[in-house]
Amino acid sequence: MIKLNINNKDYELDIDPNMPLLWALRDVIGLVGTKYGCGVAQCGACVVHLNGEAVRSCVTKVSRAAGQSVVTIEGLSPNHDHPLQQAWLELDVSQCGYCQAGQIMSAAVLLKENKNPTDRDIELAMEGNICRCGTYLRIRKAIHLAAAIQNKD
Amino acid sequence: MNQSKSTTSRRSFLKSTLLAGGGLMISFSWLSKAGLAGALSEHTLPAEWHGLTGYIKITPDNIIKILNPNPEFGQNVMTSLPMIVAEELEADWKKIIVEMGPHDNIKLGPQFTGGSNSVRMYWKPLREAGAAARQMLLQAAAQTWGVPITELSAKDGLITHTTSGRSATYGSLASKAATLPVPTEVKLKEAKDFQIVRHSQKNVEGEKVVSGKPLFGLDYRQEGMLYAMIQHPPAFGMKLQSFDAAAALQMPGITDVFKLQLYAEDFEQGGFDTRTFNDLLVVVGKTTWEVMNARKKLVVQWAAAGDSKDFIAGRNGKREVIVPGALESTTTQLADMREYARKPSQELRKDGDPETAFKNAAQVIERTYTAPFLAHNCMEPMNFFAHVTSEKALLAGPLQAPGWIEPTLSKLLNLPPEKIEIQMTRMGGGFGRRAYGHYLSEAALISKRINAPVHLVYSREDDMTYGIYRPMYTATYRAALDANKNLIGFHVKGGGIPEHAVHANRFPAGAIDNYLAEGWSIPSNITIGAFRAPRSNFIAAAEQSFLDELAAAMGKDPIDLRLELLKKAKDNPVGKNNEYDADRYAGILKLVKDKSGWGKPENKKYSRGVAAYFCHNSYAAHVVDIVMKNGFPYVERVFSAIDCGIVINPDAATNMVEGAVIDGIGNAFFGRLSHKGGAPVQNNFNNYRIIRHSEAPQKIEVHFIQNDIDPTGLGEPPFPPVFGAVANALFKATNKRYYDQPFYEQIPKPGNTLNIKQKLG
């Protein structure tokens, strides 16, 4: 039995401890907001927070998350009103949208650690998140906007 | 107002229905499904397709629901198509509920995402449907109040009679409206009166995306569903010979391992039934990861497939195609292309006397360009859900063209089309890849075999190594100049594996007296498919790079040279069937010249490249500005000018152009799927490089030509010219021309100036 706390809810899973967190979330728990894109830590579609750190759930064994707190896109904010989510909607960032949960989860850690990120800070923090549709400019703008929203609140 | 005779009358007709519980529903119906199947199989856009539309439902409690008919893959049709309906309906956009429609080509039209056609093919029918509903609601109000219809106005879902001060919601009138005859002529709004269209509206699914709601195919779940994966051969030209599943079956969660034949020996493939491998080794289990793990325990013998035969359905009966068995490598492919390029090939177009022009030339410029296979790499890998029983089939997932795969499923499952339900989820990208429905067929056959609901999932590696790639291309351009540096002859000879990319009737055809276009192709077992602006995505790169060198040789500014040629094509066109409108083409060049400050001293610090192209009925031009960043060329700014007629949703359209520009820069620098011994060399994002945040420009400024031309499509046209503009700017930045995509490895690296000089000779 593996005990997990996901989005402030406790789960007990009877699964192989080697199963990557990504598949435990998606196939076992049914939280499908976290996406599969590559499975080899290259695309960032699967980023979740483990004790507040951004991790790639596709290469994070579920055993590593045992007894700790995991936050997924579904639990980023109670009413989907995290400054990043607001900014994403304000600037209509998404095209297909598939990468965006991972982008937002990566950006959330950046914004927590850096209240006023520069373009360069954003590039460095977000380099591991691929957007095949090419929404990079809007993501950059949205992170700046979210920083402004966050600093105002 | 424009009077529009409903163009729906010929093959389809507008219908209104009284909803259960009251209310109005407007839909179209095709007269015959047979006619539709015929039209769809041609994969073109017949004029009659104007007669199609989605539903509008208005309930008595004033809920207005619009069904989006066309699959959503990021081009934002979920928003833009309903906007068109709402505009003519005079509804309040903020109150509209949008839903993805079911697969129903009878009621919802072609339902095909591709060819930049979504808005273009639905523009007229959706307007007519909205306008018809509006007219019926007005009529219902006129009858209820006993006033002339001309005294009524409709706005924001409300009908008002100003003289008497009465007003009523659409909902309250809907049931009565449903009993009225559907007008055969409808009044469409003037473009200048648009309130919703041409005004940026937010993505109707934006909130679901940012909150992680189940939207995509891979998110689809059903009680009791199993997961399946297919182990395909490691190389093109190989097939499954034998396997031992004992160890895999021992793995936890695994329920089944088996071999499955996709198509029977004599199966007649439709145009989009492309598949790379026919004998499938399938692993089924309880979770994706358990199946992934068990696959590693499979013991498989693969064998060379040798030459094989496919049967392709066509208008004149079925055609036999030999698929060569060779295990190809990129080096042999390039050598083969060089050899074929020397052979005589098929003449595609000839104007004047190009042979004599080249013989008499004072100077001949000849350049050869190549580009590799590309994988689509949709962010969401191929996958589909299927639940097939002996009575019916339910399929759900990401695909671009349900109407093309349904007949195939019907044959494979031996079920009539009406027993096959295909649900279209949001797609995590498409780019043409999801027009090829082999993965639906596979999922359906797997479900049938195991008699259970199943989700077929391709891993990233499966997806990238499966094929259905953008073809590998080459083209040789030649220009003949006289002693005064006038252009007197032009020749393009293009080829590829397994098709060439020459569009013989496009610019600069029509602008040059002596012109020759030729094409050739080499058959291959590497499967190909449409990739964002098929063929154009290569030929634009080659042609626009060549025009840049040509302008330099003629001592002309590259924009001026294009404008001179376009003037000639307009005033004194050469030959017939010139596909482009010279004025619209010149229009985007002038706009991009103006907006980018082309030639202005303040832009001196940039290495600038320009390119323009016409495809998929629209026109796009870019100026790409390169600076050196850490000693390496970086595209810092891009200026884009687009003419796609009326722009439905400007901010979303801008987003799409930004995406096309970034896609173009990324593929020009890095895109490549190469082969060795038949096997793809790249299989995931660690070796297939995709453009990332730091490589995206600082700024992409998008400008649309303002005109009232019916929309002509946007998803593809901005993509092809990016490659040429990048190549031309790179020349300015590094003093070296780039002929072979991808460019990245050929760009001189910092501290390696010797390299530059050597390459320049």
Ligand code: FES
């Ligand atoms: S799926 Fe984890 S990084 Fe791509």
Ligand code: FES
């Ligand atoms: S929006 Fe499609 S991959 Fe990012």
